Amino acid sequence: MAANKKNMNYNYAFLFYDVNEKRVQKVFKLCKKYLSHFQYSVFRGEMTPSKLIKLKDELNNVINKEEDFVCIIKLMNDNVFVEDILGSPSKKTGEDLII
Amino acid sequence: MAANKKNMNYNYAFLFYDVNEKRVQKVFKLCKKYLSHFQYSVFRGEMTPSKLIKLKDELNNVINKEEDFVCIIKLMNDNVFVEDILGSPSKKTGEDLII
Numbered sequence: 001m002a003a004n005k006k007n008m009n010y011n012y013a014f015l016f017y018d019v020n021e022k023r024v025q026k027v028f029k030l031c032k033k034y035l036s037h038f039q040y041s042v043f044r045g046e047m048t049p050s051k052l053i054k055l056k057d058e059l060n061n062v063i064n065k066e067e068d069f070v071c072i073i074k075l076m077n078d079n080v081f082v083e084d085i086l087g088s089p090s091k092k093t094g095e096d097l098i099i
Numbered sequence: 100m101a102a103n104k105k106n107m108n109y110n111y112a113f114l115f116y117d118v119n120e121k122r123v124q125k126v127f128k129l130c131k132k133y134l135s136h137f138q139y140s141v142f143r144g145e146m147t148p149s150k151l152i153k154l155k156d157e158l159n160n161v162i163n164k165e166e167d168f169v170c171i172i173k174l175m176n177d178n179v180f181v182e183d184i185l186g187s188p189s190k191k192t193g194e195d196l197i198i
Binding site: 008010014016018019038039040041042052056059060063064065066067068069070071072073074075076080081082083084085086087088089 | 107109113115117118137138139140141151155158159162163164165166167168169170171172173174175179180181182183184185186187188
């Protein structure tokens, strides 16, 4: 089962990070290159297997593996989830959050 | 298509929030009652349709809809996603983050 999941094509991703503030700006910009900023340290968007490899390579070059944490949730496509929103999205832009 | 998605059963959820600090402790505790704390303002875990209704009711009683934002991503089950982790998870517990 796990092997089957690994061989599937994932074309949508959520990404959350928790990185040291020294590197947060670099990580933010890198994630924004590949995904849309969704909320604080959460990004989301369409993702191809080749884009994902590039994103992970670039992240691995920037983060400190002892101190930082990045989680990428890969989904087959945006039909496998539904979202419920309560309240209203933040008016802050992503850029405000990293200054 | 959208109608079909709405009628499906979702049994796993990710939840992200961005709430005013006055209410963050209440929202954190409420989310922890139903889901596992994953990272900063991110929770995840198994979810039944009835639990989800209760969680949303309780959240709606606590949040200020003008200022706060909660997003629940509902998935059919935990087989529809795969996660890639880079770096190491935070050693901080959820409780540290809300004090």
